[in-house]
Amino acid sequence: MECGYYDRDLCRSCTVIEVPYEQQLARKQELVRELVGAHGEPRWLPPVASAQAGFRNKAKMVVAGRVGEPTLGILDGTRGVDLQDCPLYPEPITRALHGLAEFTARTRLLPYDVAKARGELKHVVVTANPAGRLMVRFVLRSTRQLPKIQENLAELRRLVPAADVVSVNLQPEHKAVLEGPEEILLSEQGELSMPVNGIDLRVRPRSFFQTNTGVTAQLYRQVRDWVDAVDPTTVWDLYCGVGGFALHVACPDREVVGTEISAEAVASARDTARAMGLPQRGPGSVRFLVADAAATPADLPGTPDLAVVNPPRRGLDASLCAWLEGSGVGHVVYSSCNAKTLARDLARMPSLEPVEARLLDMFPHTGHYEVAVLLRRR
Structure with missing residues (x-):
């Protein structure tokens, strides 16, 4: 590859x-x-x-960078490295990552700064099923910027139209743990269908x-x-x-x-x-x-x-x-x-x-x- x-x-x-x-x-x-x-x-x-290539059904992306100029990918020390076009992900996830980067910039969500232990948006997590339908999760430090996401759901739908499930996870602790125990569902649909061998399995945000x-x-x-x-x-x-x-x-x-x-x-x-x-x-x-x-x-x-x-x-x-x-x-x-x-x-x-x-x-x-x-x- x-x-x-x-x-x-x-x-x-x-x-x-x-x-x-x-x-x-x-x-x-x-x-x-x-x-x-x-x-x-x-x-x-x-x-x-x-x-x-294109085999991973889930992208767990660290959000870094600055307000209006986020990176979605990994950290090199405390510096964000943008990996929106990583070839491990199928096209629906790649498109979604670009849409989420634009959404994050437009709504001026504040990326979490690991070095300073401040900021709000820590991760975005995108899961895709075989048909290209998506579950999108925002991992926030607190509820401070939750209203920005809620108020701009229509814009999120425009930028990531395949998102069937949208949620916010709260992870207030400053440690290398992806998610916290509280999940706030923002979409009407709460499960992503995941058809496997003719069985329509269902995946919830924390499953x-x-x-x-x-x-x-x-x-x-x-x-x-x-x-x-x-x-x-x-x-x-x-x-x-x-x-x-x-x-x-x-x-x-x-x-x-x-x-x-x-x-x-x-x-x-x-x-x-x-x-x-x-x-x-x-x-x-x-x-x-x-x-x-x-x-x-x-x-x-x-x-x-x-x-x-x-x-x-x-x-x-x-x-x-x-x-x-x-x-x-x-x-x-x-x-x-x-x-x-x-x-x-x-x-x-x-x-x-x-x-x-x-x-x-x-x-x-x-x-x-x-x-x-x-x-x-x-």
Whole structure:
């Protein structure tokens, strides 16, 4: 992939962009095979490659610069570097970033100055679905300039006409945390539809969704294929997010329960299940609970035939590993963005043997990836 920002030494976020993509993929495959291989010898399916450009469905842009002359991109120390034309983003996001820069300048929103710890607008976050519809979020330090955004929503619609969801997040603290706990919805629509494999998932402003929709679709299909081959009667989807795995494995003879600590994500998952006409009890049911995955097994009756886990980079809590190891659950599907913590967790669950695995390259030009493993009780 060609990137003028990288060539001009303005941005080095894509740390391995100079490595041919085939080699990037091979290096990641070698790494995950070595880490997982210490705990079994699964059959490795061919790796899933990504598009090399335009694959990211979300742009998290730091706002810097001056009133009337904002930059949207990253910080070089405390200086803003404008990355509105970053080739990682698809055209709808690029157009939106240009529109948001113009909106920020015209409404004279005050960029946050990290060095002086003053100013108001910290970030803009844009999420795009496959059809090019958008969710736009402004991250402000306070409500001081909220009225400016509210009063100029018509102008925002003109400059970013694809924005279906618009919100403001308040992050008053001076630290490197993207968002705060309070979200103020400014649009009538509160969720962005995210169609994946024929399932119209929904994403709210504070919901997590994988950043590479194309590879995510293949991840969901892979997990669905594994679950269907095992053919369990009961499935628990721990760390379920907006319900992607749970809704993909739903079928008439199966009961599926998803748990997630984010109430926003669970609300989105429930909306999708309701729209699909899925019952909440009995065969064919899918239900979602707001719960900490580590504590969930103690709160749910019985033991599922199969569990799906998709933890953050830190991996599973030791308590959840201990429960899975001693529970008698027959199969586990583990989707991981960090093979080092995956390997640590496999060591904690020696009764669960890796039988099939696949690398899915969510993040080209970096050292990051997703790896999914099917585990079977020995």
